[in-house]
Amino acid sequence: MCYTMHLLKGIFDYLLSKEVTAEHSRMESILHHTRRAEEGINQTVTWYDTRCTMRAERSTQRMENIPRKYTN
Numbered sequence: 001m002c003y004t005m006h007l008l009k010g011i012f013d014y015l016l017s018k019e020v021t022a023e024h025s026r027m028e029s030i031l032h033h034t035r036r037a038e039e040g041i042n043q044t045v046t047w048y049d050t051r052c053t054m055r056a057e058r059s060t061q062r063m064e065n066i067p068r069k070y071t072n
Contacts, residue, residue: 011037 007015014037015021020030
C-alpha cells in the first residue's frame, strides 16, 4: 500500500473506486487503472485549458471591437 499512498489524490480515489488496492491487486492491474485515471485527468486539464484559452481570446476580440474615443 505504501507506493499507492504517494499517488495524486484523484488517482488514489479512482483506484479505490475500482477496488484496486496494493494488498489485493496485481501490479499490472494497479498500473492499468493508474494510467486510465491519469489519462482522464490529462483530458480534463486539456479541456479546461482549451476552454480558458477560447474564453480569453473572445474577451480580447470584444475589447478590440470597442470603439475608442480620441480627443485632440
